[in-house]
Amino acid sequence: MAAHPRGLTTAEAERRRADDGPNELPDAASPTPVRLLVRQLTHLLAVLLWVAAGLALLAQMPSLAIAIAVIVVLNAVFAFWQEYRADRSTQRLRALLPAGARVVRNGAVCTVEVRDLVVGDLVLLGAGDRVGADMRVLTSENLTLDESLTTGESGAVAHRAGDTLMAGTFVLQGEARAEVAATGSHTTLADISALSATAQRPPSPLTVQLHRVVRVVAIIAAGTGVLLGSVSVALGLPLTEAFLFSVGVAVALVPEGLLPTVTLSLARGAQVMARRNALIRRLDAVETLGATTFICTDKTGTLTQNRMSVVEVVVPGTRVHVSGTGYEPVATFSGAEEPVAVVAPIAEAALTCVTGRVVHRTTWTVDGDPMDAAIHCLALRAGHSPAAAAVEGERRPFTADRMISSCLVPGRLYVLGAPEHVLARCAQVAAGVEDDLRRLTGQGRRVLAVASRAWTHGWSDDIERDLELMGLLALQDPPRPDVAISLRACRDAGIGVAMLTGDHPRTACAIAHEVGLMGPDGVVIEGSDLPRDDAAIAALLDNRDGAVVARVTPADKLRIARALRAGGHVVAMTGDGVNDAPALREADVGVAMGASGSDVARESADLVLLDDNFATMVAAVELGRATFQNVRRFLTFHLTDNVAELAPFVLWALTAGQFPLAIGVLQVLALDIGTDMLPALALGTEPPRKGIMRGHRRRSVIDRAVLAKAFLVLGATEAAASLGAFAVVLVRGGWSWGATPSAALLAHASGTAFATIAICQMANAVACRSTTRPVWRLDPRGNPLVLVAVAAEAALLVVFLGVPDLAELLGGTWPGTLGWGLALGGGIVLVLVDGLAKWRRARLGADATGDAAPGPIPAPR
Ligand SMILES: Nc1ncnc2c1ncn2[C@@H]1O[C@H](COP(=O)(O)OP(=O)(O)OP(=O)(O)O)[C@@H](O)[C@H]1O
Numbered sequence: 001m002a003a004h005p006r007g008l009t010t011a012e013a014e015r016r017r018a019d020d021g022p023n024e025l026p027d028a029a030s031p032t033p034v035r036l037l038v039r040q041l042t043h044l045l046a047v048l049l050w051v052a053a054g055l056a057l058l059a060q061m062p063s064l065a066i067a068i069a070v071i072v073v074l075n076a077v078f079a080f081w082q083e084y085r086a087d088r089s090t091q092r093l094r095a096l097l098p099a100g101a102r103v104v105r106n107g108a109v110c111t112v113e114v115r116d117l118v119v120g121d122l123v124l125l126g127a128g129d130r131v132g133a134d135m136r137v138l139t140s141e142n143l144t145l146d147e148s149l150t151t152g153e154s155g156a157v158a159h160r161a162g163d164t165l166m167a168g169t170f171v172l173q174g175e176a177r178a179e180v181a182a183t184g185s186h187t188t189l190a191d192i193s194a195l196s197a198t199a200q201r202p203p204s205p206l207t208v209q210l211h212r213v214v215r216v217v218a219i220i221a222a223g224t225g226v227l228l229g230s231v232s233v234a235l236g237l238p239l240t241e242a243f244l245f246s247v248g249v250a251v252a253l254v255p256e257g258l259l260p261t262v263t264l265s266l267a268r269g270a271q272v273m274a275r276r277n278a279l280i281r282r283l284d285a286v287e288t289l290g291a292t293t294f295i296c297t298d299k300t301g302t303l304t305q306n307r308m309s310v311v312e313v314v315v316p317g318t319r320v321h322v323s324g325t326g327y328e329p330v331a332t333f334s335g336a337e338e339p340v341a342v343v344a345p346i347a348e349a350a351l352t353c354v355t356g357r358v359v360h361r362t363t364w365t366v367d368g369d370p371m372d373a374a375i376h377c378l379a380l381r382a383g384h385s386p387a388a389a390a391v392e393g394e395r396r397p398f399t400a401d402r403m404i405s406s407c408l409v410p411g412r413l414y415v416l417g418a419p420e421h422v423l424a425r426c427a428q429v430a431a432g433v434e435d436d437l438r439r440l441t442g443q444g445r446r447v448l449a450v451a452s453r454a455w456t457h458g459w460s461d462d463i464e465r466d467l468e469l470m471g472l473l474a475l476q477d478p479p480r481p482d483v484a485i486s487l488r489a490c491r492d493a494g495i496g497v498a499m500l501t502g503d504h505p506r507t508a509c510a511i512a513h514e515v516g517l518m519g520p521d522g523v524v525i526e527g528s529d530l531p532r533d534d535a536a537i538a539a540l541l542d543n544r545d546g547a548v549v550a551r552v553t554p555a556d557k558l559r560i561a562r563a564l565r566a567g568g569h570v571v572a573m574t575g576d577g578v579n580d581a582p583a584l585r586e587a588d589v590g591v592a593m594g595a596s597g598s599d600v601a602r603e604s605a606d607l608v609l610l611d612d613n614f615a616t617m618v619a620a621v622e623l624g625r626a627t628f629q630n631v632r633r634f635l636t637f638h639l640t641d642n643v644a645e646l647a648p649f650v651l652w653a654l655t656a657g658q659f660p661l662a663i664g665v666l667q668v669l670a671l672d673i674g675t676d677m678l679p680a681l682a683l684g685t686e687p688p689r690k691g692i693m694r695g696h697r698r699r700s701v702i703d704r705a706v707l708a709k710a711f712l713v714l715g716a717t718e719a720a721a722s723l724g725a726f727a728v729v730l731v732r733g734g735w736s737w738g739a740t741p742s743a744a745l746l747a748h749a750s751g752t753a754f755a756t757i758a759i760c761q762m763a764n765a766v767a768c769r770s771t772t773r774p775v776w777r778l779d780p781r782g783n784p785l786v787l788v789a790v791a792a793e794a795a796l797l798v799v800f801l802g803v804p805d806l807a808e809l810l811g812g813t814w815p816g817t818l819g820w821g822l823a824l825g826g827g828i829v830l831v832l833v834d835g836l837a838k839w840r841r842a843r844l845g846a847d848a849t850g851d852a853a854p855g856p857i858p859a860p861r
Helices: 010-020 033-042 044-058 062-096 188-196 205-234 239-253 258-275 285-290 339-353 370-381 419-423 433-442 483-492 505-515 534-541 554-566 578-586 599-604 614-654 665-683 704-732 743-767 784-802 804-810 816-844
Strands: 100-105 108-113 122-125 134-146 156-158 170-182 278-280 294-297 309-315 318-323 332-334 357-360 365-367 394-396 404-409 411-417 426-428 446-455 467-476 496-500 523-526 547-550 571-575 589-593 607-609
Touching: 033 044, 033 062, 044 062, 044 239, 062 258, 062 665, 122 134, 134 394, 170 599, 205 239, 205 258, 205 614, 239 614, 239 665, 258 278, 258 285, 258 614, 258 665, 278 285, 278 614, 285 589, 285 614, 294 554, 294 614, 309 339, 309 370, 309 433, 318 339, 332 339, 339 370, 339 404, 339 411, 339 446, 339 467, 357 370, 365 370, 370 446, 370 467, 411 419, 419 446, 419 467, 433 446, 433 467, 433 505, 483 496, 483 505, 483 614, 496 505, 496 554, 505 523, 505 547, 523 534, 534 547, 534 554, 554 571, 554 578, 571 578, 571 614, 578 589, 578 599, 589 599, 607 614, 614 665, 614 704, 614 743, 665 743, 665 784, 665 804, 704 743, 704 816, 743 784, 743 804, 743 816, 784 804
Parallel strands: 294 496, 294 571, 496 547, 523 547, 571 589, 589 607
Antiparallel strands: 100 108, 100 122, 122 170, 134 156, 134 170, 278 607, 309 318, 309 467, 318 332, 357 365, 394 404, 404 411, 411 446, 426 467, 446 467
């Protein structure tokens, strides 16, 4: 059944959609919530704890066994909840990705969501489009597809009328009309993805890094556990208890909650970004974005508004200025005696070569490319009838390698394109054209040349020569107003920016100056003149005064991304075209345009800018930095605790039991669950700082600064404070070195040590809010969640120590006045030590993370 040229009616399409369901792939086998929860209950560490609980049961200690089991379950539920939420929010973000298909319905072209395609729909395909369902080609022009996603074969595959296109492939070149043959689970893609559902994505660099950290800590913890277990056996502890002891120590020391907390924090970052029109497609790109040190951006639409209009027409010897707002049909032509007579033929000629059209005049709504619409608008202003049917002619669409588009109408060939490429195909060029070209490009105009020749035969490869130049069209595209501020922010942040554009070098240079991308000593180079050597490319572009690469090809972009990365940069690169996909994948963060980009680019990107705006990308970098800092904040917080928890065991082992064990395994677990989790989450919501874009950024989440602060400064202080408080209570109770304290005295002192660590962690939670400001200079309203978390911690502490049965089970009783005084003193000491460390670092100028006064980042307009 051949498709009707008017397409389906809306009613018919709706009926078919109701019958067949939406055009969606059956849900990929993402793990069910139950599966996720089971995974959290059965990972290695959890299994170790289960074994410990089992041993406790065998050793006739049922309350201990239950306590351990409760802790494992609590921990697992918590981790599951975080992972589940992160997963859900990523799914929601994915649903925001624009996915439209151009179809003919009721005789008119319209864009529908891909999920609304139905069998029998008449679809229009162009370069860069994703094929949204299996479809049969009705008519095609130069149609080639990238089928690598479905067949695994790279390279372009040509298709013609009668062929079937598979859902999931991309149009590389050419145009086609096709009829949908199968949708949703009936497509070939559905079979393939059912096969590949088990194949998992490789883990991201951040995940790898964090897993390494957790593994190293786990190995240290296990080692310590074994060592302490052996020591306790040597000291005469029964074997089961010793084993329990070592497993407990090992598990207590491992930061189990770390990975899910990081994931959730990244998901939060991604959500905030989505609200600012920046859509993240891979969670860890949030972190990478924050680490960006070089941005390669294109020009049209990103730095400029993509609202093009023809402002001057030059026909050899005559210049006509065009003024008028938007796509309004009324315009003033000036500069020639009969300007309309000058403009009309060249506008009509150019119009034959392009397909985009003005849809709505006052809102700048276009169907297709805004540049095409500008030409359409010019023709309308020069008298072209809005109702005129499309010219019957054979078109050769624009490609980046030829830089021209052409159209053969009966008796005549028209060519439109980049001036140097059109002029090179002209038989002769009138004097003065080059001067006009120089003048117009110098003003930042995009210039197109229009030429033609008489031709009565059909197409052959070499007919676009011996042309006669009709004239030049100069297009204006105003810069986006908020770009200048964002570029300044990049400069402050030490982020390099280069403009990579297909436009003329002088046009690009003028715009770069206008938006403030380039200073007086900036570099301008054409893609074909780039040095051969990668290191030389990186050195050339890494220019403080900005860089412009004009007449750039997708292959140049790929080389630039590679060269900058080899030069040590973390590169964000924008791309919108069909051939930009490799460069987007090569860059650390590929950025595609949501409004104007092609489907191919979007599917290869890590970040999609829904509003195509450069300022949005810079805002995303700021948010990335903020998220990164928050991850570091709660890492510092988490690791500090571990030192304080480990120290009593080490001291006990080193003194061969002469110094009693200050806290027990269950207390450690209670601290981990009770005190660590909530503040860590709250720290993940710390709002970004005003100065966050100032200064360079470190590249690793865990580095020496984090480790030194957590282990040597805060951790050591906390350990000393709790052990000190423990010793004071013991000594005041009559204990002397080497003696065994009474059970009541030990429980009392242990309760004090426990309270000291918990209170120190409360102070630590507040201290970790900033890397530069001491606690007393932080605005408590800056992050109320931290206060809530601290209050919750305090309440839990009172429960742990105040409920007699629980206190007895954990091994520490209510501290009393002296104990509480010592615990509070510990918290104050931690705040002072933290303040001193920050003051010292500020004096040494070691940290330039810009962690200054809190304040929101201005959202791009
Ligand atoms: N449809 C077309 N027909 C003819 N010539 C075109 C067409 N589109 C673009 N050109 C010419 O090719 C040049 C490069 O255009 P292209 O679209 O590749 O640039 P780009 O890389 O998208 O630019 P930008 O960085 O500004 O987004 C333009 O300056 C113009 O002279």
